[in-house]
Amino acid sequence: MPDSTLLKVAGYGSIIVSLLHAASGRKFQRLREFQTLPDVAYTFSMSAWYQGSGYLILAGLLNFQWAQDPSLLEQPLGRAMASVLSVIAWSASGWYLFRGLTVDGVIIAAAGLFQAWAALK
Numbered sequence: 001m002p003d004s005t006l007l008k009v010a011g012y013g014s015i016i017v018s019l020l021h022a023a024s025g026r027k028f029q030r031l032r033e034f035q036t037l038p039d040v041a042y043t044f045s046m047s048a049w050y051q052g053s054g055y056l057i058l059a060g061l062l063n064f065q066w067a068q069d070p071s072l073l074e075q076p077l078g079r080a081m082a083s084v085l086s087v088i089a090w091s092a093s094g095w096y097l098f099r100g101l102t103v104d105g106v107i108i109a110a111a112g113l114f115q116a117w118a119a120l121k
Helices: 004-029 039-068 072-076 076-098 101-121
Strands: none
Touching: 004 039, 004 076, 004 101, 039 072, 039 076, 039 101, 072 076
């Protein structure tokens, strides 16, 4: 059965990273290249950035729920949700690495690995 302490750590980590992620959006949104994007690209980029922050909040809340009742991760739906969280992290990591954002890619891959370890072991 998954360890509730690890799930709490994953939960707090996701919430903290979501806040940092949302705050860091201002940094790249001030870049001249971002400001001169066509309206559609600007709108999609801005929306997607904050959707990413929302994903991290949701991941944190799920981990807190699982920490309260780790047996939820023994059910197929719980395992599927935990798997999807990790796959999303690894997919984002792969894209960041492919685009040359090595530090971000490695951090996101590690977060996905920790999520999988905490929830699926």
